[in-house]
Amino acid sequence: MFGLEDKHVVVSGAGGGIGRALVTVFLQAGARVTACDRDPALLAALSGVETECFELTDHEASQRAAEAILARSGAPDVIIGNAGFTRAEGMANVTPAVWDLEIAINLTGGYNLVAPFLPAMTEAGGGSIVFVSSVNGLAHFGNPAYSAAKAGLIGYARSLAVECGRSGIRANVVCPGSVRTPAWDHRLSKEPDLITEVSKYYPLGRIVTPEEVAQAVLFLASPLSGGITGVALPVDAGLMAGNLRFVREIIGA
Numbered sequence: 001m002f003g004l005e006d007k008h009v010v011v012s013g014a015g016g017g018i019g020r021a022l023v024t025v026f027l028q029a030g031a032r033v034t035a036c037d038r039d040p041a042l043l044a045a046l047s048g049v050e051t052e053c054f055e056l057t058d059h060e061a062s063q064r065a066a067e068a069i070l071a072r073s074g075a076p077d078v079i080i081g082n083a084g085f086t087r088a089e090g091m092a093n094v095t096p097a098v099w100d101l102e103i104a105i106n107l108t109g110g111y112n113l114v115a116p117f118l119p120a121m122t123e124a125g126g127g128s129i130v131f132v133s134s135v136n137g138l139a140h141f142g143n144p145a146y147s148a149a150k151a152g153l154i155g156y157a158r159s160l161a162v163e164c165g166r167s168g169i170r171a172n173v174v175c176p177g178s179v180r181t182p183a184w185d186h187r188l189s190k191e192p193d194l195i196t197e198v199s200k201y202y203p204l205g206r207i208v209t210p211e212e213v214a215q216a217v218l219f220l221a222s223p224l225s226g227g228i229t230g231v232a233l234p235v236d237a238g239l240m241a242g243n244l245r246f247v248r249e250i251i252g253a
């Protein structure tokens with residue numbers, strides 16, 4: 001149904017919460033998956049995939065990893081830039097070192113993943129690139145450096161869409177709202193009820209699941225979205241549609 005049988009899909013952050021859901025949906029669609037992460041233990045827990053362990057903030061390491069992947073499995077038909085990280089929750093937590101780190105992982109990491117594959121992808125006749133950004137790339141919900149990087153990722157996807165479209169390459173973005181993954185462990189260890197609390201801000205009355213994010217990525221990666229390039233799609237239980245608490249508590253609707 002998705003037209004991805006035997007297609008080669010490269011996924012970064014594959015050992016994380018959303019990454020594991022991505023691996024599952026692409027394997028179910030019949031794709032060959034190269035799972036990338038910097039954590040070898042997380043990669044070892046995956047089955048049915050080729051793996052590549054490298055640090056995405058490192059240009060040379062990313063280039064070497066791309067060469068190894070190309071030699072082993074050929075040009076990717078799909079690249080999913082999913083790796084991400086944040087700890088600096090507000091402006092007061094942003095130091096120069098934090099800024100550099102969160103831009104490096106969340107923005108430069110996207111470039112480092114994709115750019116080394118572009119010549120091979122072009123030669124192969126094209127492909128589909130999907131980045132996992134965030135609603136933080138569309139509006140401010142905390143984590144300033146991360147948000148700037150996630151907005152930058154949308155800009156990079158648009159650059160790819162416009163400049164590489166004639167090479168048959170599409171580039172799109174999904175912008176998840178809150179998702180219960182290991183990325184929330186540090187917050188939940190301090191405030192165990194946080195998922196219940198954050199759900200109140202979402203029009204659907206709940207947050208989205210890793211599987212729902214992965215399914216949206218699958219759609220944008222597949223020929224089903226063949227006419228779509230350069231878009232940023234919220235997968236956010238309605239968060240970006242408007243402010244439900246404002247409507248209820250201030251307007252009284």
Ligand SMILES: NC(=O)c1ccc[n+]([C@@H]2O[C@H](COP(=O)([O-])OP(=O)(O)OC[C@H]3O[C@@H](n4cnc5c(N)ncnc54)[C@H](O)[C@@H]3O)[C@@H](O)[C@H]2O)c1
Pocket residue numbers: 012013014015016017018019036037038039042054055056057082083084085105109132133134135175176177178179180181182183184
């Ligand atoms: N969980 C959420 O609420 C949420 C919301 C919006 C967007 N996102 C985005 O979704 C993506 C996946 O997040 P998740 O919730 O699954 O988090 P996660 O922490 O479970 O997974 C992230 C994965 O990325 C890997 N990674 C991080 N930095 C890396 C680097 N420099 N080099 C190589 N690998 C690296 C980690 O090892 C980890 O396996 C991220 O881009 C995140 O920003 C998450």
